[in-house]
Amino acid sequence: MKGTFMIIGSSTSWSAFLILQSNTLELYPAELTLTALICSMGAVMSTTVALVANHASSKPWIIVLDKRLLAPIYTGVLCTGVAYYVQGIVKKERGPVFASAFRPLVMIMTAIMGSFILAEKLSLGM
Incomplete structure (x- = not known):
């Protein structure tokens, strides 16, 4: 039950964010x-x-300047920044509904890639 409410809350928050970002871009x-x-x-x-x-x-x-710091910086700056920028362009051109239509596809692709790349076992209900 807790997971169900968390998914509902996440989807609602993400939808509100997309609408807010679309209105802000106007x-x-x-x-x-x-x-x-x-x-x-x-x-x-x-x-x-x-x-x-x-x-x-x-x-x-305590921040140590080594290779372990490179992954969070790369993820934060490139992946997140580029993703928000591209979403902003898509929302400006097509609207928030087009950008939010691919949200369920992301969860499915993550599960599929996790099973192939990380050898995770998928089972119904987990």
């Missing part, structure tokens, strides 16, 4: 600046949650 046509603002606010909110969750220890906040 008034504020700079897609790249809007993408930077969205990613910056996500970083601020994630930092706040992490500070609350790890308030007792400062060890997770």
